[in-house]
Amino acid sequence: MIEFIDVHKTYTNEVKALHAINLKIEQGEFVAIIGLSGAGKSTLLRCINRMHDITKGKLIVNNIDVATLKGKEIRRFRRKIGMIFQSFNLVTRTTVLKNVLVSFVPDAPLWRKWTGVFSKQHKFQALTALDKVGILDKAYVRVDQLSGGQQQRVSLARTLAQHPDIILADEPIASLDPVTSKQVMDDLKDINQNMEMTILMNIHHVEVALEYADRIIGVRKGEIVYDGKAADVTQDILDDIYGGKREDMETIEQEEAYV
Amino acid sequence: MIEFIDVHKTYTNEVKALHAINLKIEQGEFVAIIGLSGAGKSTLLRCINRMHDITKGKLIVNNIDVATLKGKEIRRFRRKIGMIFQSFNLVTRTTVLKNVLVSFVPDAPLWRKWTGVFSKQHKFQALTALDKVGILDKAYVRVDQLSGGQQQRVSLARTLAQHPDIILADEPIASLDPVTSKQVMDDLKDINQNMEMTILMNIHHVEVALEYADRIIGVRKGEIVYDGKAADVTQDILDDIYGGKREDMETIEQEEAYV
Amino acid sequence: QESSGNNSVDTSKTEATGENDSGEGNIEIDELSIGFVPSRDPDEIITATEPLKNLLTEELASLGYDVGNIDITVGTNYEAVGEALSAGTTDVGLIPGGTYVLYDDGAEVALTATRAGLSNDSDAAKDWNENKPTEPRDDQVTYYRALLIAGPSEKGQALADKVNNGEELTFDELNEASWSVMSSSSPAGYIYPALWLQENYNKTITDLDQVVQADSYGSAFARLAAGQTDILVTYADARRDNEQSWTDDFGRDASIWDETNVIGVTPGIYNDTVSVSKNSDIMDDDLKSAIQEAFINIGESEEGKEVISIYSHEGYQKAQDSDYDHEREAQKIVQSLN
Amino acid sequence: MYDKIFRPKKMVLPNGKIVLEKRSKTPLILLVLIISIYYSIQLTNFEISIIKDRWNEFFVIVWEMLPPNWQYTSKLWEALLDTIKMSLLGSGIGALAAIPVAMLASVNIMTNKVIAIASKVLLSLLRTLPTLVSALIATFIFGLGTTAGTVAIFLFTLAYVGKLLYEQIENVDMDAFEAMEAIGMTRIQAFRYAVIPQILPNYLSTSLFCFEGNVRYAAILGYVGAGGIGLILNENLGWRDYSSVGMILLLLVVTVFLIETVSEHFRKKLM
C-alpha cells in the first residue's frame, strides 16, 4: 500500500513540483497518472522509491515511512519497487541477459558483484523473466540491436526479475509505435492481474490510460485534480486536467517574441 | 497533380518496395499514407521528387514525366516540391535563419552562393516563413539549442520559404511529443488550407492521420490496399492495412526462437 | 627585427655612413649569423659573447665590411649547428674539430683556436693525480687532451685508488661503473675517450652498460657530484672550470681536486675551429680572410681575450683542412666501431 | 558588450513584427586573427620567401636516409624492445591509475564538488608539464635509463587518459545509472554496471591510442637519457649517419604500424 499524506516537493531551484498531495493506493491496483508536461507526474513517481526526497508531509510505502530510510535501508527498500522508464535506461552496449541479471547485483556475493559472473540459478531466473515478456530468443543479443518495443520489454523483464511489489512506470510507451505499445501495455496488464503487482504509470496517451488502468489520477501544476475510476472519466474532466495548457503557452510565446 | 501509373520500384538488392501503384492526387489535397514499417511508404514519397528512380511505370507530377528529367532539370523540378523529414535534417551548427536561407541557394547569384551573404529580400522571406510557423524569435539561435518540435518547425519554415506546390512529409511527427505534434500538424493543416499546397504525409499515428487528412492511403507490402476518405476508414480497414503484422511477427518469432 | 632575413645580401657598394669608423666603399652585409656549439652552459655563452658582436662589427668594418647585425645562436646540440653551417643558414660556426670533419661538405675551416698549455701533459693518469691541481702555463698550444675522471661515488673512488696504486684497470671494472659522456660528435666528451677504450681494451663506449649522455659538461659534473654517475669524460681543464660550482652549486664539501681523480688520459685533440659555410650566400674568399683577420685581432686585444676565454680560447691561428686529417682518422675508427 | 557597441540592425517584417539582427562578429574575429598572425610572423621571423627558395634543403636529409642502412637492424632490437617495454608499462599503469582519478573528477559520479575540482586541477597540472621536462626530472630522481622514461610516460598517460575519461564519464547516459540506483545498488555498483560498459570501449581505445603515441614519443625521451631507441637515434644523429637514422625510423614506423593495426582490430571489436 502506498499512502501520500499532505506531501510537498520543492526542487532546489524553487520549483514547486508537488503541492499537498493526498493519495492512497492499495496493493494490486493499476493506476494511470495523466497530466501535462511539467505537471509533476515524474516527481510523484520518483518520490515513492526515494529517487527524490519529499520536502514536507509523509509518504508511507508498505508500512514504511520512506523519509526515515537511510543509506543501505533505502537500497533494500528499492529492491521491492521496480521502475520502468520512458527511455528504457538500459546499458546498450551489453547483452539483453546481462541487463536483466543486473537486478540480482545487490543480493550477490561480493566477488560476483565485481567480476559480473552470475550463478546459474540467477541466469535461470533472468531467462524466465525474459520468457515472460516474450523475448527469450534475444537473450544474447546486444541491446542496441533491438527495436524500441523490444528494449522496453527488456526493461520490463529486468523489473520482473526483481520480484517487486510495486512497479513504477514513467511513460513506458511514449517512444513506441502503436502496435508495440499495445504489446507492452498488455504485458503490464497481464503482470498486474496474474502477479498482483501494483502498477503506477505516468502516461500521455489518454485513450490507452482509460483502456488499461482501473484508476486514473489527474495531476495539474503539482496538485491532484482528479482521482477516480477510469470508467468515470469524462471529456470535461480531461479538459480540466489538460485545461491550463493553452493559456499558459500563449502567454509564454508572446513573452519570448519580444526578447 | 500527381499521378502514378502502374509504378514499380525494385531496389538494387532485389527488394520490391513498390508494386503496381496507381494513384492520382489533385492539387491542394491533404493525404496521409499509413502502413507498417517497411511497407514502402517512404519509397512512395521519395519517388515523387526523384530522390529514387522508379523501375517501371509512369509518374507524372504537374504534367511532367518525372523519369525523363535530367541533371539540372531535376534540381529545378525539386524546387517546386518541399520535403520534410522525421529527423529534421538541419545543419545543427548554424543558426535557424541560415538553415531557412539555404532554400534560396539554388536561385541566388554565384557570389552570394559562395559568400553566404543573402539579400535583404531573401532574409525577409525567410523570416516571414519563420513567423508563419511561430518561431520568429529563434531566428538567430543555433539549431542545436532548439527542442525537437522547434527543429521540425524550422524544417517546415525552410520548406515554406521554397514556396512549393507540394509538400512531402516523411513521418514529420514521429520524434515529437503529443503537444508539439499537434502544433506541427496544425501548422501543416493551416498551410494546406490557406496556401493550397498539396500535402502528402507518411504517418504512424493513425488517429492523427484520421483527424487531419482528407484522404488516407493504406500501403501494405508495396501495394495500395486502401485509398479513400479519412471519414470512411473503419476498424476493419485498419486491420487490413496493419493486418499482416500479427501473423508475420509470430512466424518470425517462432523461427528465431529455435535459432 | 627590421632585418629582412638571415642571408639576404646587398653586395652593392654603398656610401660610407660616416657615423662610425667604417671605411668608404665598404661592402654591406645585412646579417652575419654565428653558431656556437653548447660545449659550455649555453646561457652563459649567449651573455658572455654579447660583446663579441661589437668587437666583430668593428673589426670587420675596418676590413671593408659593414655588417648590419650579428646574430649569435647557440644550438642545443652539435648537429643543429653543423647542419645549419652545411646548409649555409649559418655563416660562421665555432665548432670542435670533430664536428667540422663531419660537416666538411659544407663547411671550411678558417682558424684553429689556441690556448694555454697545462701543467700536466702526461699520458699517464697517475701523473695527473700526483700533480694536483692542474694549472695553466704561459705558452699557447693547438691541442688539448680529454680525461676520464672518477667521481666521489664509491665505485669512482675504488677505480681511482687502483689507478693511483699503479694497477691496470680491467674493462669489467670500468663497465661496472656508470659513465657520463657527451654527444657522440664531441671529441673530448666522446670520440677520444672511445679511442682510448679502443686502444686499451679493444672496446668502445657503446660496449659499456651504463652510459648516459649529458648535454653539457656542467650537468655531467653535477651528476658526478650527486653520485649518479661514477665516471665522466671531459676536456683536461674542465675541473678548473667547475671548481667553483662543485662546492657551491653541487653542494659538495670537499674540493673537486680532492674528490675526483683522473683514471685515463687520451691523445691530444686539435682545438676548436672557426669554420665558415661554403654554402652561405654571403661567403666568399675575401670575407673569409676578413673573418680570419678579425678573429685573430680579437684574440690579441684585451677585450677580445676576455670574451673568447669563455671557450678557453686564447687566440687563433689560421688553419687549413689538412690540419684535421688526424681527426678524420680518429672518427673513422670510432665510427667503424659503432 | 559587443552588441552595445555595434547596435543590432532592425528589420520590420511586412506584418509589422520587428526582428533585431545582431551584427556579425566575423569582421572583428578576422581582424583579431590577422593582427595575431602579423605579430606572430614578426616575432618568429617567419618568411615565406625563404621556404620558397630553400624548401629543397628539407629533403637533403631525407634523401640521405635512403636507402636505410639494413645491416644496422640487428643492433636495434634490444633498444626497440626497451622502448616498447617502457611505453607498455607506463601506458598500462597510467591508464589503470586514470580510472579512480577520473571517477573522482567526474561531477556526476563524485557528489563532493571540492574533490572533483581538485582532481581536475591535478590532471590539468600534470598535463601542462611537458613530457620531456617530466622525463628530465624523472632522470634526476630515478637515475638514467628506462625507469625514468617509464615514469614520464606513466605521468603523461595518467593525465591524458584521465582527462578524456572524466569527460566521457560526464557525458555518459545517466539513465541506466539511475535505473541501477532504482534497483537498489550503491553508487559504486551502479558505476560498475551502468557506466563502465558504456565507457569501456572508448577507454580501451584511448589507452591503446595513447600507447601508440607513447612508442613514438619514447624516441625523443632518449635525448634526456631516458633509455630506449631514442638513445641510439641521438647517437646516429650525432654521427650524421642518416642512413642508420633512416633505418631506426623505418623500424619505428613498422612498429607503430603493427601496433596500430592490432589496436585497430581490438578497437573495432570493442565498438
Add this chain to the structure above:
Amino acid sequence: MMTLEKQLHNAPKNNRYLLMVTVIILLLFTWSITALNFNNIEQSGMVIASNLVKGLLNPDLDLLFDFTSSGIMYLLMETIAIAFLGTIIGSILAIPLAFLSASSIVPSLVAYIIRLLLIVVRTVPALVYGLMLIRVTGPGPFAGVLTIAFVSIGMLSKLFVDAIEDLDTDVLESMASLGCSTMEKIRYGIIPQLFSMFLSIMIYRFDMNLREASVLGLVGAGGIGAPLIFAMNGYRWTEVGSILIGLVLLILIVELFSNRLRSKLVRG
C-alpha cells in the same frame, strides 16, 4: 522450460577468448616490468627533487618579470607565436591529407597510401624535423614554427578525418530535395558542419603545441624550451621554478580559454 534450458546453454562461449587475451596482456606486462630498475635511485634524487620544489616555491622573480628579449615574458610570447603559426601551417598541410585519407571520399587505395604516409609523418621525431628544417631556415623560432607544423600534421589529420567521417549526411539529402547542386551541398551542408569542428580541433592542438614547444629547444628552434632545459641541466632551480611557473600558468590560461571556445563551437 525446454527452450529456457536451451537458451541457458546457448550462451556465447567467449570466456576462453577473454581469458587468453587477459593472459597475453599479463605476460606482456610482466615482461615489460624488466624495464624498471630502481637500483639507480639514490638519495641525491630526493635532494634534487626537494631542490626542484624549493625552486618552484622560490622562483627567480626578476627573471619572471623581466620583459626584455631574454626574459621569460618575451620567451613565452615567442612560444605562443611559434605554437600559433605552427598550428595554422600544420592545419593547412593537414586538411588536404585528411580529405585524401577519408575512405568515404577517395578510393580506398588512395586513402590507404595516404594513411601510411601519415604514419611516417607522425613517427619522425621533432628532433629530426628540427634538423631538416634548420637547413631550410637556419636556427631560431622560424625553424620552430615549421617543426611544430610538421609535428602537428599527424594528429590533426587523424582528427580531421574523424570529423569528416562523422558528417551528418541527412542534411545533404534534404538539400538534394531542395534542388541544390553538389557544390551548393558542400558549401551549405558540409562546410558549416566541418568549420566549427576543424576549428575546435585546431584550438585543441594549439593547446598541445604550447607544451610541445619544450622539445623545440633541443634543436635551437626558439621559445621557452631551450632555457628551461639548460636551466635544469645546470641545476639552477630558482630559474627552473620561474620558467615552469610561467609556462604552467600560460598553459592553464590558454587551456581555460580554449575549452570555453571549443565547447562553444561544438555545442553552440
